[in-house]
Amino acid sequence: MKSYSIEPIGIAHTPYKERGQAPRQSIYGKEGQGEIEIFNSFIEGIQGLEKYEYIIVLFYFDRISGYSLKATPPGEVISRGVFATRSPARPNHIGLSVLKLIKAEGNIIKFSGVDMLDGTPIIDIKPYVRELESK
């Protein structure tokens, strides 16, 4: 099957400079705030985003090289398949966070619930609509 190329639409600015500082899931870091800077050529794409309380952000784990098909979640002792975990060392290195939107203005989206490292490439943003997700 063919492979696909993805191009970052923005970059995260967060308080976490390296692995180990960032919380493992965004809920644990819900006090922390961060920003997403949208690149110029994509700014028009965030118009209307401010009406949502939460957003889904897809990002690229750019500090990880390679992957393992097994991972052991924090606090557990037995490994399982990487797709049954949120491990960053996963095929395609795509991370997902649900973030609380504070403000979207110009090319800057302010949010809380940060769990991304500073400088993380952002590859997509989607509105989070609880009714559609939770079924």
Added chain:
Amino acid sequence: MKSYSIEPIGIAHTPYKERGQAPRQSIYGKEGQGEIEIFNSFIEGIQGLEKYEYIIVLFYFDRISGYSLKATPPGEVISRGVFATRSPARPNHIGLSVLKLIKAEGNIIKFSGVDMLDGTPIIDIKPYVRELESK
């Protein structure tokens, strides 16, 4: 900023052969069932997935070429930024569905809530843990 290459880990088998047949959001198609076939080199990665009731599936909108920074959601008349919609004609063409897991066995994951077209490339699977998402 550099671009990244992503490689499908599997392929969806669904009843929807072309655009217009698939429901717009997975909730509307919750009766419909489908399967994800995991490619051989990634099978080990789904071990343990069966304990989750719902899974997050990231897939590639491979029937779409190009993108538009504005989109008009179904039933609305005013366009807004594509990142404030679930439009498939988005930068990086990555779709997200939360699916109800029926069974994971061998290299086949059976699910309901299908909204992907038949043959859609799958690029990631993550456990859906409501407490972590909904904050």
